[in-house]
Amino acid sequence: MTQIFDSLLLGFSAVLVPANLLFCLVGALIGTLIGVLPGLGPVATIAMLLPITFGLTPLSALIMLAGIYYGAQYGGSTTSILVNLPGEASSVVTCIDGHRMAQQGRAGAALAIAALGSFFAGSVATLLIALFGPALASFSQKFSSPEYFSLMVLGLISAIVLAHGSVIKAVAMILFGLFLGLIGMDLNSGVSRYTFGIPELTDGLGFVPIAMGVFGLAEIILNLEKGQDRRVVSSKIRGLWPSRKDFKESWAPVVRGTFLGSILGVLPGGGAVLSSFASYTLEKRLSKKPFRFGQGAIEGVAGPESANNAASQTSFIPLLTLGLPSNAVMALMMGAMIIQGIAPGPGVMQERPELFWGMVASMWIGNLMLVVINLPLIGLWVSLLKVPYRYLFPAILVFCCIGVYTLNNSTAEVVIMVIFGFLGYVFAKTGCEGAPFLLGFILGPLMEENLRRAMLISRGDPMVFLTRPISAVLLTLSALLLFLVIFPAIRKKREEAFQE
């Protein structure tokens, strides 16, 4: 316990210098901004800003990028509540009851509960990372290739289970992602795979152009097709402070949302979006008066908003302790770490303790800043919402172009972004999700490497995955999950849950 205290002290002393505090604030501000603005998510933003972090110290860079991710969860609720448009995918469910509350003149209460709930969730999640991070990191040092491979299998299977839409299309998208991840030079044999003699492809497809194409460009085109400028139907915000009754009704959902989000955040393929949906469903089930949901129930805001913030923070755990990115944002964080010369994984905590604990400490400070940014300054963000989309989307495009180009000063990557923008559009039109695809793409090369190494060590005996205890447990869990998806009764329940 004292050790954790000492470590946290180390972390705070690393963060509490002007430069790092500044970047924490900048990250939180940018995060809130993109959270508020619909059609611009953390994946595309972090990808755009990656070149900017080259010149920063590793800690400043990671503090800022992390701030963008959890800051977006705060900002997303503002748009959902005031405009009935989710500013962020993870705030979709907040629209249901949050906007209803705004129409009833209780926007202030909804915004305040969302921010305070998020703050509570963020603080608890930070503490959880501090408590379980070191233990998991030392546990993961027992891992070798078979364990890593089985862990990634579990990750992909849970991504399938947790996908919103069709299960089989999610499987296909994962396979496609894995396949694209293998493009480039094969490290074992030096043979070029699917590079067509294009030098830029030798090192494999870049993650940033793909993420920006699939999530950034496709989204812009789809928004333009709908062709409607959003209107801020913001009623006057009267009184930010929730009533005593509001607090009484929302503390339990906040606590439940926090723990649900913390757990789901750690799961690969989980993260913020899923946990807000899960929390909403849970609150509706537990409520004595479920009919109130959809009519402006404060529980429907408090739970999901806490859950998405908790999840966005605990999703750092697998990256920092195992070196495995669990979602697209974490893959970008991993990219940022590698650019800075840090190998993500269990080693970070021992070799660069100030980095690990500094990030943990910055999350708590960032959450504190976000409450201030979001509550007293709410008027500022509302006025930003009035910027019409016709001005916004060309600006986003400019930043996408510069961001992708400056990564490697490569025009080819800009063209790749366009190709994946088109693919992302086709996926959206055919009801295929981008998230499992991206997870597959991230894990593809890692899985291949570990599978081949495991097969080499065991001399081609696939039983190695079952004779090693940790690997066997992970694979059993995967099989159980797969069984859940296939088993029809449970599948029906799952579909119901996503319907709601």
Added chain:
Amino acid sequence: MVILKNKQDFLAGLIFVIIGVLGILLGWTLTVGTITRMGPGFLPRLLSYSMVFIGLIISLKSIRFGESTLERWKWRPMASIFGGILAFAFLISRGGLVLSIILVTILSSFGTHEIRWHQTLFLSTFMAGLSVLLFIYLLGLPLQVWPS
């Protein structure tokens, strides 16, 4: 004559079959190897076959089950945005940052009817100025500002 009701899934399945077949054909020369010593082609081949298989299931299933329609594709936003970015890509190394940004802003503005000409001009100048300030002066990125 069967009327195809689930158009989305049918197309999705077809796309995966095509991707899988392409994966097999384009990777034909890669050594597959054995399970003990996997060659560079082992996993790509396996994944390609799996995509063909799953794509077929999605398409065949869609003939009998489900119902969905494909929305009409609008080419205008797509053409203007992709055109703008491609113009940026080809201009940036020779034409410099300012011209490239002005071009990408103007071209992408064709994607919507809601923006007026003078607004586009103002926006493109503003974005060019902002980017030079932010990326050149503040961040010091090694980008060319004007045409060489």
